[in-house]
Amino acid sequence: MKLKTLVLSALLGAILHAAKFAMSGLPNIEPVTLLLLCYALAFGFPCAFSAAAVFILLEGLLYGFNLWWVSYCYIWPLWLGVVFLLRKNRAASVWAAAAGGFGLLFGALCALPYFAGGPAMALSYWVSGIPFDLLHCVGNFVLTLLLLKPLLRLFERVKRS
Numbered sequence: 001m002k003l004k005t006l007v008l009s010a011l012l013g014a015i016l017h018a019a020k021f022a023m024s025g026l027p028n029i030e031p032v033t034l035l036l037l038c039y040a041l042a043f044g045f046p047c048a049f050s051a052a053a054v055f056i057l058l059e060g061l062l063y064g065f066n067l068w069w070v071s072y073c074y075i076w077p078l079w080l081g082v083v084f085l086l087r088k089n090r091a092a093s094v095w096a097a098a099a100g101g102f103g104l105l106f107g108a109l110c111a112l113p114y115f116a117g118g119p120a121m122a123l124s125y126w127v128s129g130i131p132f133d134l135l136h137c138v139g140n141f142v143l144t145l146l147l148l149k150p151l152l153r154l155f156e157r158v159k160r161s
Helices: 003-022 032-043 045-063 067-085 092-117 119-128 130-160
Strands: none
Touching: 003 032, 003 045, 032 045, 032 067, 032 092, 032 130, 045 067, 067 092, 092 119, 092 130, 119 130
16 A cells, blocks of 8 residues: 555544534434445445554544444444445445445444343344434434535545645
8 A cells, every 4th residue: 555545534533523523412313324325436445444454443442442332343444335235336325225235234333242142132132222323323314415526626636625
């Protein structure tokens, strides 16, 4: 990876972390899903995966490397895999639906490491978070629908300069 791409990835990862922290007062409303989508479409997947890795590491350093953190190690690469599969699409409504669906499934995906405590623990973890998953779904949908096009234009401009 070129130094310029490495520096950009680190910066984008730090932006992910800062943006999530800035919006942490809102229940399960986060810009990470949208920003990773934009990073992948504007800067390419190697840059987006590297930015996600920086973000995951920063989250662990700030909040602790606990069981929840394990889920971040596969959830964000999984989201980038979905983006890769749909990468040819440029319709904001399709991306908003995908981001909303991802937000709805987030709790179920986060529950997977809790199977270490047994299926009942994983199920209770997931079910107790369903109201937050609904908020996550709506938040991802609205943020993506409203901000995808302007952010892509901004990042394309940044890429050209």
